[in-house]
Amino acid sequence: MHPTLTRLDDLARALADDDAVLAVLGLGSAGVEHNRFDDHSDIDFWLVVSDRSAKQRYLDDLRWLSGLGGSIAYSFVNDPNGRKALLADGLFLEYAVFTPQELGRLAFTGARVVWQRRGIPLGLEEHPAPSGSTAIDTVDFHVNEALTNLFVGLHRELRGERLTAFRFIQVYAVDRVLALLRLDTNRRWVQPDPFEATRRVEASFGDVPIDALVAGYDHNRAAAQATLGWLTQHYDTDPAIVDAVRALLATTG
CATH class of the missing domain: 3.30.460.10 (Beta Polymerase, domain 2)
Structure with a gap:
């Protein structure tokens, strides 16, 4: 001790x-x-x-x-x-x-x-610990919630609302990525904290490009691109929302 x-x-x-x-x-x-x-x-x-x-x-x-x-x-x-x-x-x-x-x-x-x-x-x-889950705690929910977070966030970025865009892209969508990691039975979270999902992520998931998913205030588009890439690489995604996000990434604001 x-x-x-x-x-x-x-x-x-x-x-x-x-x-x-x-x-x-x-x-x-x-x-x-x-x-x-x-x-x-x-x-x-x-x-x-x-x-x-x-x-x-x-x-x-x-x-x-x-x-x-x-x-x-x-x-x-x-x-x-x-x-x-x-x-x-x-x-x-x-x-x-x-x-x-x-x-x-x-x-x-x-x-x-x-x-x-x-x-x-x-x-x-x-006194059991809270699960840290949302009302709908499924892979399908978290994947699609993350994709729609990116969609909304990029629209706000294009509107010039950079701070709220940052939250949708680099906070809310990343929270859903963390939820997906929690649900992945092939992964092991090192000493998970039931109250705070961001604890010990680096020690647990060295292959997840957290630095790219959370690229910083001036890099919302890059972060959205990285999160979209990670989601489409690891999960089945609906092409309609994926294409819509890619279209926004290609738009010059």
Whole structure:
């Protein structure tokens, strides 16, 4: 375990004397997959407290974070349940405070119990991760959604709306490419993150030209061309929409 993660243990020891504190849970690379934690990682964690009164107390008064060591240089409320914070020594935190009842209504995965008050069940096994899928999670849907994203994006590029074109071509269409990679049973995603599909793509799919699919703000057409090429190379595509996208690529705006 990375030595920085022991600071969560320090925090748990500092809070253990408060009977309202029931558990400290590590999430993400501070969770059960803590082998992913490195010098560039932040610490995601949840504090579980007994009731709403205790929750409000821990949300309002940040002095308890000193249990991690160091002082707070910067923080802001990023969610009704918690904050993001930067400690003076450079450690970045994202945390939330929940009651057991609230915890029971959340979907999450990979939580690691750093510390738990004896005799207080948390039922972490009852919280499956979200699938990250859309309402229609099929190859046909994702291929055609990507193609229509390219079509709409190129029209907006021709209109001079470069930013929204960028989102359709280099964000929305690429999201569908990632969904196709997830559905491909011949591929293996290295330590997939159920909450963020862009994590560890490079380590998982070295043959996918991500740099060409996301070519940058000034290169929407090139990115659309690359994504179209990848889709038509790997999947059955409808020639009508493919030809329509190619016609737009050939148009001078």
